[in-house]
Structures are given as C-alpha cells and as structure tokens.
Amino acid sequence: MSDCLFCKIIAGDIPSNKVYEDDLCYAFYDIDPQAPTHFLVVPKAHIASVAEVTGENEAVVGHIFTVISKLTKELGLESYRVVSNIGEQAGQSVPHLHFHVLSGRDMTWPPG
Ligand code: AMP
Numbered sequence: 001m002s003d004c005l006f007c008k009i010i011a012g013d014i015p016s017n018k019v020y021e022d023d024l025c026y027a028f029y030d031i032d033p034q035a036p037t038h039f040l041v042v043p044k045a046h047i048a049s050v051a052e053v054t055g056e057n058e059a060v061v062g063h064i065f066t067v068i069s070k071l072t073k074e075l076g077l078e079s080y081r082v083v084s085n086i087g088e089q090a091g092q093s094v095p096h097l098h099f100h101v102l103s104g105r106d107m108t109w110p111p112g
C-alpha cells in the first residue's frame with residue numbers, strides 16, 4: 001500500500017534497522033524501544049491488523065510466529081512478550097499488522 005509507513009520500510013524507501021527478512025515477512029528494531037530488546041515483525045503483504053486476518057491470509061501469521069521463535073533463540077532471549085495492538089483504543093498507531101517482541105526487563109501484568 002503506497003501510503004503505509006511499514007510498506008515503505010519493507011520496500012526500503014524508509015530506512016530501518018533490519019533483524020531478519022524472508023519472502024513473507026520483515027523484522028526490524030522499533031525506533032522507540034520500550035524494552036532493552038524491542039523489534040517488530042510484519043508481513044510483507046499489507047494487512048491492516050489482526051482484525052483483517054482471514055482464512056485467505058492466515059498462513060503468514062503462523063509463519064511470523066515460527067520466525068519469532070527462531071529469532072528469539074538466535075538472540076538468546078529466554079523470556080519475552082509478543083504484542084499486537086488492534087485499533088486506536090488498544091494503542092495501534094501504524095495500520096499494518098505487526099507483532100512487537102519485547103525482552104530484557106521485568107514486565108507487569110495486566111499491561112497498561
Ligand atoms: P503500534 O503503536 O502498536 O501500532 O506500534 C507501532 C510501532 O512502530 C511503535 O512502537 C513505533 O515506535 C514504531 N515505529 C514507528 N515508526 C517507525 C520506524 N520508522 N522505524 C521503526 N519503528 C517505527
């Protein structure tokens with residue numbers, strides 16, 4: 001999608017600090033980290049949020065979780081949190097599906 005920040009990052013039109021890339025997804029460090037390690041994993045295809053996941057595009061979500069499982073092991077992260085915000089009230093600021101991976105500090109529950 002031409003007007004989407006994360007589509008522009010995936011295309012290389014906006015610079016990012018890449019963690020990982022394959023045919024289906026792209027991972028990069030968050031520009032405003034909320035933990036000592038904080039990166040985002042996004043599908044390369046534009047999907048607005050979890051609310052737009054369907055039987056047609058669900059495979060990429062499973063793939064992203066496989067990538068998260070591998071990347072966190074490679075980075076030596078034993079404990080981490082995976083978060084996806086959906087909609088304004090939940091704090092979604094970029095309307096392209098993304099999973100935050102946060103690690104390296106104590107975390108509270110419930111989240112704020
Ligand atoms: P959310 O608020 O859940 O939609 O998450 C969007 C995330 O994207 C926030 O944590 C932002 O800090 C992050 N972000 C925004 N612009 C950039 C960028 N250019 N590079 C990396 N992360 C970004």
Ligand code: ZN
Binds near residue numbers: 004006008046095
């Ligand atoms: Zn997009």
